[in-house]
Amino acid sequence: MSAHQQTVDEKTPSSRVQRKRGRRIQEILTVAAELFGERGYDAVSLDDVAERLDVTKGSLYYYFPSKDELCTAAIETLGNDWTARLEQLPADGTVTERLRALIHEHVTIAVNDYPAALRLFLVPREWPEPQRARIKELRLRHDNLFRGLVEEGVASGEFKVTSVDTVLQCLHASMTQAPLWCGELGVRARKRAVDELADTLMSLVGR
Amino acid sequence: MSAHQQTVDEKTPSSRVQRKRGRRIQEILTVAAELFGERGYDAVSLDDVAERLDVTKGSLYYYFPSKDELCTAAIETLGNDWTARLEQLPADGTVTERLRALIHEHVTIAVNDYPAALRLFLVPREWPEPQRARIKELRLRHDNLFRGLVEEGVASGEFKVTSVDTVLQCLHASMTQAPLWCGELGVRARKRAVDELADTLMSLVGR
Amino acid sequence: MSAHQQTVDEKTPSSRVQRKRGRRIQEILTVAAELFGERGYDAVSLDDVAERLDVTKGSLYYYFPSKDELCTAAIETLGNDWTARLEQLPADGTVTERLRALIHEHVTIAVNDYPAALRLFLVPREWPEPQRARIKELRLRHDNLFRGLVEEGVASGEFKVTSVDTVLQCLHASMTQAPLWCGELGVRARKRAVDELADTLMSLVGR
Amino acid sequence: MSAHQQTVDEKTPSSRVQRKRGRRIQEILTVAAELFGERGYDAVSLDDVAERLDVTKGSLYYYFPSKDELCTAAIETLGNDWTARLEQLPADGTVTERLRALIHEHVTIAVNDYPAALRLFLVPREWPEPQRARIKELRLRHDNLFRGLVEEGVASGEFKVTSVDTVLQCLHASMTQAPLWCGELGVRARKRAVDELADTLMSLVGR
DNA sequence: AATGAATGAGGCTTCATTCAT
DNA sequence: CATGAATGAAGCCTCATTCAT
DSSP states (O other): OOOOOOSSOOSOOOSHHHHHHHHHHHHHHHHHHHHHHHHOSTTOOHHHHHHHHTSOHHHHHHHOSSHHHHHHHHHHHHHHHHHHHHHTSOOOSOHHHHHHHHHHHHHHHHHHTOTTHHHHTTSSSOOOHHHHHHHHHHHHHHHHHHHHHHHHHHHTTSOOOSOHHHHHHHHHHHHHHHHHHHTTSOHHHHHHHHHHHHHHHHGGGTO | OOOOOOSSOOSOOOSHHHHHHHHHHHHHHHHHHHHHHHHOTTTOOHHHHHHHHTSOHHHHHHHOSSHHHHHHHHHHHHHHHHHHHHHTSOOOSOHHHHHHHHHHHHHHHHHHTOTTHHHHTTSSSOOOHHHHHHHHHHHHHHHHHHHHHHHHHHHTTSOOOSOHHHHHHHHHHHHHHHHHHHTTSOHHHHHHHHHHHHHHHHGGGTO | OOOOOOSSSOSOOOSHHHHHHHHHHHHHHHHHHHHHHHHOSTTOOHHHHHHHHTSOHHHHHHHOSSHHHHHHHHHHHHHHHHHHHHHTSOOOSOHHHHHHHHHHHHHHHHHHTOTTHHHHTTSSSOOOHHHHHHHHHHHHHHHHHHHHHHHHHHHTTSOOOSOHHHHHHHHHHHHHHHHHHHTTSOHHHHHHHHHHHHHHHHGGGTO | OOOOOOSSOOSOOOSHHHHHHHHHHHHHHHHHHHHHHHHOTTTOOHHHHHHHHTSOHHHHHHHOSSHHHHHHHHHHHHHHHHHHHHHTSOOOSOHHHHHHHHHHHHHHHHHHTOTTHHHHTTSSSOOOHHHHHHHHHHHHHHHHHHHHHHHHHHHTTSOOOSOHHHHHHHHHHHHHHHHHHHTTSOHHHHHHHHHHHHHHHHGGGTO
């Protein structure tokens, strides 16, 4: 039986083989993240993933024990990538500026790269426990980026909110659903829509 | 050929039989709306629907010509019910009061009755044309409730928005996703969450 | 249980009711013969038959115990009708003239009225015994029309054949398949095709 | 995605694997041709085909994307085989001799090897376009064998016909239906029947 | 006599999963 | 490592048949 080890991080990249394996896994996850992000869990078959990778379906099972596992790992990859891009935003400027930039970037990524990311978090309803935990943790890490800024703004008096939690939920919901209505727009109109969305969402913190 | 007639509205409930048929269809639609609302299109099989109704899959085809059609009709039922309840809200008070009430009621319905309605709007990327039209129209009718109020408020100077469209999208997204995070709360906490959500969302129109 | 009696002929048309029943049965058989003759056994559902009669599927079972039985009876009706029309041809003229007229009429009926009759004799391969017998007998009766003329012509020296049986088989095969290639033609071309077919087939008897 | 490639011809039997695949496909097609030839399209289920091959239904989909495609490919295999055998007949002798030999061989094949090929040409009223084209082409190639000879005979004055097309249709119809009435005969009687059939059909060209 | 409703078997198709090589 | 092949469960849909009314 093929050993299904660390799917995302590699603790002991001792040998050359290990490193190669890691690289291969990343390739797979990148492609899988793309596909799942585009179409959602149900609409992507392992054949789709395999074909885009130009390998056979069977090979995927050498690296991942099941579709669920592959998908979860892909979500992690996707989430890490996403979060990483958000973390690279410049840390200077007022809280208002920084939050707006964060929102803007988040929506841009959602609309351009992962239009169906929303689906991944809704279907199928119940992940098996270990995977649910991993997804939850991911979401938390991501949330904290926003939470940090909002709290900072509230503390400094720059923002005014009824409830930080509620604001975060609304932010998240609106940003994640954006691809659903921005997706059909042309390039120009889409850019403006994202701008307006960012402006509108800033009003949630009183800006 | 089994008559797949008016699935939602009944133009000619002439005979007793017709009425009975109508009632049966409503039963089915209610159950279907529940299931699809809970799990989304792909994750619900016709067997699931049939089983919950305690009939066989085949019977469903006596009333609906396909899964797509059943699901669309279920969505229509759900949407009509939902919209009807919103339309019954009192029409007096300031725009602010009325919008807040509308939001509050919408979220209450979402959280209590259709906790996963969101899924219904995400699922099969592309409905066949006739069904897409029906869903779009439904959504439009529902949207107009909110749009009317927002525009009224903007016209009267009571509201301030960057873009009416964008505000509506954010409202919708936030309200629809609410069950995802309110659902787990206890009765009391949930009530407060809904209140806070309504307050928070009012800030989208500058209130 | 409803009594499934004489499907085609009525032995005891004692009461008014009996006669009405007989008429209804004929209606059904006429329609069924049309449909089966057009599309073949498999491609016709009882719903199709019922719909064209403007009754429900269930009603058919009041008159016929199964699709097989209905289809066989329909074939009989079709065959009787067909044979009757051939028997009405004028009995004067030379054998050659009469055979040619017979062929011509047969093909005309095949092409215009029962384009898929061929299918009925091939699919599904094995009728249950009683029905097979009935169909065989029908075919026999029909065959004898041609056999009689051919033998007469041979006896009178007007025709020359290697084997009467073989000639009959070829005649039948060619006439029955005609709709397959004549069917697509326009009215005018079709008429000429039928004429040429009759001429060509006459050469099978040396004419 | 399982590769549904060249189903009949194999352009690049590069590796051993490819050849094995080709062999498997041929196995399937042979079996399918038998079954479809025996019972016709509708009366054969994929389960039937799979069972006769001692595999599961699903496996067939590894090689063919649909029942239609499988059936068309089977017809092609059958047709190619058939035509190839006819093309191997010696090309010397008078046109009369050659046409008679062709007819004789065709009927022999029909009776012995493809007793119910006829059904394949009757069944689903309408093939999807691409498949219809393939079948038409096959039929054309086969037809040309006969047409060539008939035209040659007509040109040389050896044959006399009303219409080449019509003669070809009659030839075809008679030869294809032959198994239906020759099939039941014993070996000896059958041989004579085939001889008589060939003689009789020659009279269609005035011989 | 006739209907509306329901059933259940069977058909086609997809797809996650397994496995020998 | 990777592949090609095969499997089996599950899904959608059709339709002959039954039955209470």
